[in-house]
Amino acid sequence: xxxxxxxxxxxxxxxxAAAMRAVDFKKKTLLIxxxxxxxxxxxxxxxxxxxxxxxxxxxxxxxxxxERYHLEPPKAVWHEIQTEVRKAVHERISLYQSHLNExxxxxxxxxxxxxxxGEACIESDHIVSISTLTEDLLVETDYIIIATGSRPxxxxxxxIDEKYILTSDGIxxxxxxxESMVIVGAGVIGCEYATIFSGFxxxxxxxxxxxxxxxxxxxxxVVAVIEKNLESHGVHIHxxxxxxxxxxxxxxxxxxxxxxxxxxxxxxxxxxxxxxGRVPNYENIxxxxxxxxxGKRGVEDHETHTSVNNIYAVGDITxxxxxxxxxxxxxxxxxxxxxGEPKKKxxxxxxxxxxxxxxxxxxxxxxxxxxxxxxxxxxxVTTDYSTIARATAxxxxxxxxxxxxxxxxxxxxxxxxxxxxxxxxxxxAVALLISMNKGIEELAECVHPHxxxxxxxxxSVRALLGKSILKSGLLKGKVSCYCYDxxxxxxxxxx
Numbered sequence: 001x002x003x004x005x006x007x008x009x010x011x012x013x014x015x016x017a018a019a020m021r022a023v024d025f026k027k028k029t030l031l032i033x034x035x036x037x038x039x040x041x042x043x044x045x046x047x048x049x050x051x052x053x054x055x056x057x058x059x060x061x062x063x064x065x066x067e068r069y070h071l072e073p074p075k076a077v078w079h080e081i082q083t084e085v086r087k088a089v090h091e092r093i094s095l096y097q098s099h100l101n102e103x104x105x106x107x108x109x110x111x112x113x114x115x116x117x118g119e120a121c122i123e124s125d126h127i128v129s130i131s132t133l134t135e136d137l138l139v140e141t142d143y144i145i146i147a148t149g150s151r152p153x154x155x156x157x158x159x160i161d162e163k164y165i166l167t168s169d170g171i172x173x174x175x176x177x178x179e180s181m182v183i184v185g186a187g188v189i190g191c192e193y194a195t196i197f198s199g200f201x202x203x204x205x206x207x208x209x210x211x212x213x214x215x216x217x218x219x220x221x222v223v224a225v226i227e228k229n230l231e232s233h234g235v236h237i238h239x240x241x242x243x244x245x246x247x248x249x250x251x252x253x254x255x256x257x258x259x260x261x262x263x264x265x266x267x268x269x270x271x272x273x274x275x276x277g278r279v280p281n282y283e284n285i286x287x288x289x290x291x292x293x294x295g296k297r298g299v300e301d302h303e304t305h306t307s308v309n310n311i312y313a314v315g316d317i318t319x320x321x322x323x324x325x326x327x328x329x330x331x332x333x334x335x336x337x338x339x340g341e342p343k344k345k346x347x348x349x350x351x352x353x354x355x356x357x358x359x360x361x362x363x364x365x366x367x368x369x370x371x372x373x374x375x376x377x378x379x380x381v382t383t384d385y386s387t388i389a390r391a392t393a394x395x396x397x398x399x400x401x402x403x404x405x406x407x408x409x410x411x412x413x414x415x416x417x418x419x420x421x422x423x424x425x426x427x428x429a430v431a432l433l434i435s436m437n438k439g440i441e442e443l444a445e446c447v448h449p450h451x452x453x454x455x456x457x458x459x460s461v462r463a464l465l466g467k468s469i470l471k472s473g474l475l476k477g478k479v480s481c482y483c484y485d486x487x488x489x490x491x492x493x494x495x
Contacts, residue, residue: 007141012039014315014327015147021335034119051088053356056199122286150278150316164248177202178270186214190275198233280317304334350435362423364431365415377407383460389451
């Protein structure tokens with residue numbers, strides 16, 4: 001029986017990152033994947049959906065530019081869009097595969113990495129079985145990392161067939177743009193797909209929202225911009241509604257909604273997309289005799305360590321944040337914890353996120369809603385994109401920067417949201433300062449390139465310090481600063 005220092009089950013973002021970190025430690029590592037190298041981070045997930053979003057955004061911008069010159073915009077061809085997405089997925093998988101091939105062929109690394117396509121099962125804490133197309137194997141290992149990812153959540157009352165009633169797994173197999181589509185779930189993924197299909201301009205999109213606003217975890221000012229844009233591109237939001245029935249009949253999807261005011265309505269569309277979260281892939285990964293504890297949302301872990309001494313879990317299979325960058329972080333951290341000593345604790349407060357909406361929304365740390373739930377007093381500045389020269393030059397001034405700091409002389413950064421063009425590019429400096437537990441002085445004195453979106457962050461910091469170029473409160477809706485008192489639950493203008 002072959003012996004390994006580490007066996008990693010799952011070669012998605014977290015498993016692949018863990019394997020590469022183990023190579024750094026010169027540990028004999030076996031990486032196992034039963035389906036697609038790269039996992040949902042590549043196929044039917046992050047890369048494929050974001051490629052769709054980029055193509056949709058290009059099409060939307062193209063249509064706007066043609067309208068400016070009074071030209072009739074062409075229609076997007078689904079087959080061409082589909083081909084481009086598949087090319088992107090293929091390129092990424094090929095990159096990973098080529099990298100693995102080079103590692104296995106290079107004498108410097110070949111003793112430390114071995115990749116197998118097959119289905120793995122943990123037989124005991126040190127034995128893993130692998131079923132491949134040609135043989136069944138048993139291997140012995142000192143440590144195991146489970147990185148088997150997640151899949152779209154199904155609801156018992158929704159008959160998903162991946163033809164008419166779809167999850168994100170079935171989107172790319174459609175034959176054409178549907179004329180109409182209902183999206184069940186108004187969270188991030190649901191709103192992203194509403195943005196994508198409305199952006200192409202060939203699908204009437206309906207979005208079911210059980211509350212009175214989409215994205216219930218976000219601040220009202222962020223939601224207002226996204227809702228306005230969705231509706232301006234023809235998205236109909238079913239507010240305060242719950243899905244009571246849905247079925248496929250004669251090649252159409254018929255769904256019934258119960259509204260909060262007691263009204264019931266029935267609608268007919270071509271397709272339905274169910275977007276109600278994801279569930280971890282843990283079935284048949286370990287035998288009953290292996291005492292890995294499960295919680296409601298996934299494997300219970302303490303800084304990636306499971307209830308079994310030598311078994312770790314990373315990525316979407318755990319109850320932590322389900323993001324590619326978080327999965328990679330956890331994968332690397334688990335290996336460092338096993339074979340070394342992590343230089344710093346695994347924390348999630350400075351994780352940067354991006355929502356692929358219209359416009360894009362980037363965030364890090366607290367927003368106002370979460371700060372208030374935590375009972376924090378804070379100071380906040382909001383700077384409108386119309387004050388930023390780069391946004392003016394791009395002829396797209398929709399959006400804003402909102403920065404939260406502690407309500408004291410130190411003004412340590414609590415969090416930031418950027419809504420608008422190039423939002424993701426503006427977030428990293430603030431994420432770094434949050435991780436360093438720093439205040440805002442460093443940002444105020446940086447010399448930013450001009451014109452750039454990051455100049456808006458600098459001006460926001462200057463406003464909090466009382467030395468901005470555009471003074472807070474003078475230009476309505478442009479730059480504003482205020483304090484929030486969690487005891488009184490009220491906002492007070494700073495200037």
